[in-house]
Amino acid sequence: DIQMTQSPSSLSASVGDRVTITCRASHGISSWLAWYQQKPGKAPKSLIYAASSLQSGVPSRFSGSGSGTDFTLTISSLQPEDFATYYCQQYNSYPLTFGGGTKVEIK
Amino acid sequence: QVQLQESGPGLVTPSGTLSLTCAVSGDSLSSSNWCSWVRQSPGKGLEWIGKVYHSGSTNYNPSLKSRVTISVDKSKNQFSLKLTSVTAADTAVYYCAIYSTVTGFDPWGQGTLVTVSS
Numbered sequence: 001d002i003q004m005t006q007s008p009s010s011l012s013a014s015v016g017d018r019v020t021i022t023c024r025a026s027h028g029i030s031s032w033l034a035w036y037q038q039k040p041g042k043a044p045k046s047l048i049y050a051a052s053s054l055q056s057g058v059p060s061r062f063s064g065s066g067s068g069t070d071f072t073l074t075i076s077s078l079q080p081e082d083f084a085t086y087y088c089q090q091y092n093s094y095p096l097t098f099g100g101g102t103k104v105e106i107k
Numbered sequence: 108q109v110q111l112q113e114s115g116p117g118l119v120t121p122s123g124t125l126s127l128t129c130a131v132s133g134d135s136l137s138s139s140n141w142c143s144w145v146r147q148s149p150g151k152g153l154e155w156i157g158k159v160y161h162s163g164s165t166n167y168n169p170s171l172k173s174r175v176t177i178s179v180d181k182s183k184n185q186f187s188l189k190l191t192s193v194t195a196a197d198t199a200v201y202y203c204a205i206y207s208t209v210t211g212f213d214p215w216g217q218g219t220l221v222t223v224s225s
Contacts, residue, residue: 001169034210034211034212036212042217042218043202043215043216043217043218044153044202044212044215045215046210046211046212046213046214046215049209049210049211049213050209050210053210055210055213087152087153089153089211089212091206091208091211094166094168095155095168095169095170096155096168096206097155098152098153098154098155099152100152101152101153
């Protein structure tokens with residue numbers, strides 16, 4: 001199985017901050033990586049697919065980059081509605097696996 | 108706009124079978140994407156369970172493969188999950204989602220909590 005490791009596991013930030021979350025795959029996954037946002041009591045929501053492609057309707061302050069084993073999710077200017085937990089997920093090979101999540105909290 | 112809705116018992120007894128259904132609206136299950144199940148144990152991360160194509164072809168997580176069956180009913184535009192021999196470790200919120208080999212999981216159902224307890 002491909003292990004997905006996210007860092008940090010949590011972070012505190014202020015509205016307007018630039019936030020970067022990293023995701024590392026235990027084996028190369030090309031660009032087959034997605035990012036999801038999950039708010040308490042809600043289902044995950046797809047933000048980015050293929051490492052850097054923005055899902056329809058997702059604000060442009062979200063961006064993704066990387067390929068192979070190292071990936072990043074960047075929020076250019078954190079908004080109040082962005083406080084949530086973020087997960088990366090690889091879909092290069094089975095079983096499909098998720099990172100452990102990064103909780104973004106208000107500073 | 109595709110929408111998914113999970114349904115099924117919220118309480119299952121240990122050693123029993125967990126059965127859930129996902130109703131799909133806004134699109135036909137005969138399109139080119141897969142129907143999938145993902146679960147999230149309380150306070151934990153996300154675990155992929157498996158997926159089914161409209162043809163009936165399936166892929167399962169090896170960690171659950173011996174206990175899981177995912178099937179599709181095109182006439183009702185829904186798909187189902189069965190997990191046998193459940194234990195407390197199977198207590199989780201179960202999500203159905205549409206899976207694309209290009210874009211990942213999107214959209215998701217709202218999720219349903221299943222508790223395994225006597």
